[in-house]
Amino acid sequence: MNERPFGDAPAIERDLFEAEDLTPAEAEAVATSDLRAAAGWLVLGVAVLIGSITMDRLERQDINPYTVPGLLPGLLGIVMILLGVLLGVRSWRRGGGRPGGARLHVDPAIVRRLALVVALILVYSVVLVGHGMPFWLASALYVTASILTLQQPQRAAARRGLTFRDVALAVAIGLGSGLLVTYVFQDLFLVRLP
Amino acid sequence: MFEGLADLGHAWLGFLNPTSLALGLGGALLGIVVGILPGLSATLVIALLTTLTVKAQPNDAILVLICSYVGALYGGSRTAILLNIPGTAANAASCADGYALARRGEAGRAIGIATSGAFMGTLFGVVCLALFAPTLAEFALSFGAFEFFWLALFGVAMSGSIVGRDPLKGWLMGALGLFVAQIGQEGLYAFDRFTFGWGELAGGIALIPALVGAFGVAEILITLSDPVERKLVELKDSVLPRFREVVQYWRTVLRSGVIGVLTGLLPGVGEDSGAWMSYAAAKATTREKELFGKGSIDGLMAAETGDMASVPGHMIPMLSLGIPGSAPSAVLMAAMIIHGIQPGPMMMIQHPTFIYEVVAMTSLATITILIFGLFLVKPLLLILRIRRTVLMPIVFLLCTVGAFANASRLFDIYAMLAVGIGAFLLRRRGYHMAPFVLGMVLGPLLDKSLRRGLVLSDGSLAPFFTRPISMAFAIVTIFTILLYVPPFKRAVRRVTGGVGALVRATFARHPRSGDVS
Numbered sequence: 001m002n003e004r005p006f007g008d009a010p011a012i013e014r015d016l017f018e019a020e021d022l023t024p025a026e027a028e029a030v031a032t033s034d035l036r037a038a039a040g041w042l043v044l045g046v047a048v049l050i051g052s053i054t055m056d057r058l059e060r061q062d063i064n065p066y067t068v069p070g071l072l073p074g075l076l077g078i079v080m081i082l083l084g085v086l087l088g089v090r091s092w093r094r095g096g097g098r099p100g101g102a103r104l105h106v107d108p109a110i111v112r113r114l115a116l117v118v119a120l121i122l123v124y125s126v127v128l129v130g131h132g133m134p135f136w137l138a139s140a141l142y143v144t145a146s147i148l149t150l151q152q153p154q155r156a157a158a159r160r161g162l163t164f165r166d167v168a169l170a171v172a173i174g175l176g177s178g179l180l181v182t183y184v185f186q187d188l189f190l191v192r193l194p
Numbered sequence: 195m196f197e198g199l200a201d202l203g204h205a206w207l208g209f210l211n212p213t214s215l216a217l218g219l220g221g222a223l224l225g226i227v228v229g230i231l232p233g234l235s236a237t238l239v240i241a242l243l244t245t246l247t248v249k250a251q252p253n254d255a256i257l258v259l260i261c262s263y264v265g266a267l268y269g270g271s272r273t274a275i276l277l278n279i280p281g282t283a284a285n286a287a288s289c290a291d292g293y294a295l296a297r298r299g300e301a302g303r304a305i306g307i308a309t310s311g312a313f314m315g316t317l318f319g320v321v322c323l324a325l326f327a328p329t330l331a332e333f334a335l336s337f338g339a340f341e342f343f344w345l346a347l348f349g350v351a352m353s354g355s356i357v358g359r360d361p362l363k364g365w366l367m368g369a370l371g372l373f374v375a376q377i378g379q380e381g382l383y384a385f386d387r388f389t390f391g392w393g394e395l396a397g398g399i400a401l402i403p404a405l406v407g408a409f410g411v412a413e414i415l416i417t418l419s420d421p422v423e424r425k426l427v428e429l430k431d432s433v434l435p436r437f438r439e440v441v442q443y444w445r446t447v448l449r450s451g452v453i454g455v456l457t458g459l460l461p462g463v464g465e466d467s468g469a470w471m472s473y474a475a476a477k478a479t480t481r482e483k484e485l486f487g488k489g490s491i492d493g494l495m496a497a498e499t500g501d502m503a504s505v506p507g508h509m510i511p512m513l514s515l516g517i518p519g520s521a522p523s524a525v526l527m528a529a530m531i532i533h534g535i536q537p538g539p540m541m542m543i544q545h546p547t548f549i550y551e552v553v554a555m556t557s558l559a560t561i562t563i564l565i566f567g568l569f570l571v572k573p574l575l576l577i578l579r580i581r582r583t584v585l586m587p588i589v590f591l592l593c594t595v596g597a598f599a600n601a602s603r604l605f606d607i608y609a610m611l612a613v614g615i616g617a618f619l620l621r622r623r624g625y626h627m628a629p630f631v632l633g634m635v636l637g638p639l640l641d642k643s644l645r646r647g648l649v650l651s652d653g654s655l656a657p658f659f660t661r662p663i664s665m666a667f668a669i670v671t672i673f674t675i676l677l678y679v680p681p682f683k684r685a686v687r688r689v690t691g692g693v694g695a696l697v698r699a700t701f702a703r704h705p706r707s708g709d710v711s
Contacts, residue, residue, distance in 0.1 A: 066652075
C-alpha cells in the first residue's frame with residue numbers, strides 16, 4: 001500500500017520506508033537512515049563473527065571438528081557483514097550520509113508520548129511485577145496510571161482538567177482488568193502468574 | 195487412502211460434542227475480536243491463548259488455537275471494510291474495495307462478501323490440507339540432514355525475499371532470527387553460546403515471549419504513538435453472506451483458493467501474500483478492471499478468499515515438514531510442541547491421526563466463522579468504539595502474562611520487552627518481522643542439519659549439492675536469492691524474455707519491490 005489511510009483523518013506520519021513515491025529529499029533521508037543501520041549490522045556481524053571464532057571448540061571433549069558450536073553463528077556473522085556492506089553501498093549510492101543532506105523528521109510530541117509509554121511498561125513489568133506485589137494490584141496500578149497519563153493530551157486539547165469521574169473510571173477499569181485477568185488465568189485456567 | 199478417510203471421519207466425529215463445539219466457538223470469537231482490533235494480530239492471539247490453554251488437553255488446546263487463527267484473519271476484514279485499516283496484515287488487500295463499498299452505503303454487503311469468500315477459501319484450503327499434507331509428510335520421510343539444511347535455508351531466504359518491499363532487509367532479519375535462535379545451550383553438546391556466563395540466557399530466547407514482544411509490545415508502541423482516533427463507517431444494510439456472488443464469481447473463488455494454498459506452501463511468507471497475489475491475479479483477469487480499488491466485488495472476494503485459503507495452506511508444510519508457512523502458524527507449531535506433538539515427517543509415524551484431527555479442527559473453524567458471519571456482526575463492532583488508551587494497557591497486561599506463564603520465568607518478560615522495543619525500532623525503519631520469526635523457528639534445525647550433515651559427509655560439502663532432493667532445493671534457494679542481483683536478473687530476462695518478469699510479478703506482493711542495488 002502506498003499510504004496508510006486512516007478513514008477521514010489524515011495520516012500523522014507517512015511511512016517513508018513503505019512508500020513508493022518518495023521525493024528526492026525523502027529518498028535521501030531514507031538512504032541516510034539505512035546507511036546508519038548498515039553500520040549497525042556491520043558491527044553486529046563482526047561481533048558475532050569474532051564471538052564465533054573465539055568460541056570454545058571443545059577440543060578437550062574430542063568432538064568432530066566439523067561440529068564446533070561456533071560454525072553456524074560464524075557463517076551468520078559473515079552473512080550479516082556481507083548484507084550490511086550491500087545495504088551500506090546501496091544507501092551511499094542513493095545519496096545517504098551526505099553532509100547537510102535531508103534527515104528523517106520525527107515529531108517531538110510522538111517521541112515524548114513513546115517515552116511515556118515505554119516508561120510505564122518498564123515500571124510495570126520490571127519493577128512492579130514479580131517482586132512480591134500481588135499481580136492484580138500491580139496490574140491495577142499500571143492500567144490506571146496508563147489511562148490517566150495517556151489521555152492527558154486529549155484532555156489538554158479539549159481544555160479541560162482531570163475530573164473525579166476520569167479518575168474513578170480509570171481506577172475501575174484498572175481494578176476490573178487486574179482482577180479479571182488474575183481470576184481467568186490463575187483460578188479458571190490454573191496458569192501461574194508473575 | 196481409505197484408511198485416511200476413516201481417520202478423517204473418526205476425527206470429525208470426535209469433535210461433534212458440546213465441549214469441543216463450545217471451545218471452537220469461543221476460540222473463534224476471541225480470534226474475531228482480536229482480528230477486528232487494528233494492530234492486534236493472529237500471531238498475538240494464538241500466543242496468548244497458548245498460555246491460557248497450557249494446562250488443557252492437547253486436542254482441546256489446539257482446537258481453540260486453530261479456531262482463533264481462522265477467526266482473527268476473518269475478523270480483520272471488518273476493520274478493513276469499515277475503517278479502511280486492515281485488522282490484521284492479511285486484510286490489507288481488502289481495504290480499497292471493501293472501504294469503497296462501505297462508503298457507497300454497502301458496508302453490510304461487503305462484510306457478507308468477505309464472509310462468503312472467507313468460508314469458501316478456508317473450505318478449499320481444508321480440502322487441500324487433507325489431500326496433500328499426509329502425502330508430503332510421507333515423501334519427507336526420505337529427507338536427511340542435507341535436505342533439511344536446504345529446506346530451512348530456503349524458508350528464510352524465501353520469507354526474506356517476499357515479505358516487505360526490500361529483500362535485503364528481509365534477509366538481514368532472517369539472519370538476525372537465525373542468530374537469536376543460536377543463543378543459549380546448543381543441541382549437540384549442550385554448550386552455552388553467547389550467554390556471557392549469564393545462567394538465564396542458557397535457556398535461550400523462547401519463541402512465545404519473543405513473538406509476544408514482536409507482535410504485541412511493538413504494536414502497542416506503534417498504536418499508542420499515533421493519537422488519531424478513527425471514524426467508523428455506519429453499517430446500515432444486511433450483513434448476510436452472499437452465496438449468489440460466490441456462484442457468480444466462481445472463477446475468482448477457485449483461482450484465489452489455489453493461489454492462497456500455493457502461497458501457503460511457501461515458508462514464512464504470511465497470509466497477506468495470499469491475499470495480495472489473489473488480488474493481483476483477479477485484477478489481471480477481470481472484466482471489471484476499472485472498478486478495482488473503487489468497490490469491486492471481484493477484488494474483495496479474491497483478497498478474502500486468497501488470505502483465508504492460505505491458512506490451511508500454511509499448515510501443510512508446518513505439519514508435514516515442521517517448516518511453518520507464516521508467523522501465526524509458527525506459534526501454532528510451538529503450541530503443538532508444548533503439548534507433546536512435534537510437527538514434521540515423523541509425525542505421521544508418532545501421531546498418525548493428528549493431521550486428520552487438524553483437518554477436522556480447521557473444518558470446525560470454517561463453520562464457526564460462518565456462524566459469526568450470520569450472527570453477532572453488529573454487536574462485535576462495538577469493540578471498535580473502545581479507546582486505544584484504555585485497550586492497549588490491558589493488552590500489555592495480557593502480553594506480560596503470555597510471556598511469563600509457559601516457563602514461569604521473569605527473564606521471559608524481559609526478553610519480551612527487549613524484542614518488542616527492538617522490533618518497534620526496526621519496523622519503523624522498514625524491517626519486517628516474518629523473516630525474523632522464521633529464522634528463530636528454523637535456527638535450531640539449520641544448525642543441527644548443517645553439523646550432522648558435515649559429520650555424515652566427513653566434512654565434504656558435496657552431498658549438500660549432489661543428492662537429488664538436496665540439489666533441487668539448493669538450485670531453488672540460490673536462484674531465489676540471485677533473482678534479486680541485477681546482472682543475474684538481466685541475464686534471466688534475456689534468456690526467458692518476459693517470463694522472468696512474470697514470475698517476479700507473481701511472487702512480489704508489490705510490483706516494484708526493491709532490488710539489492
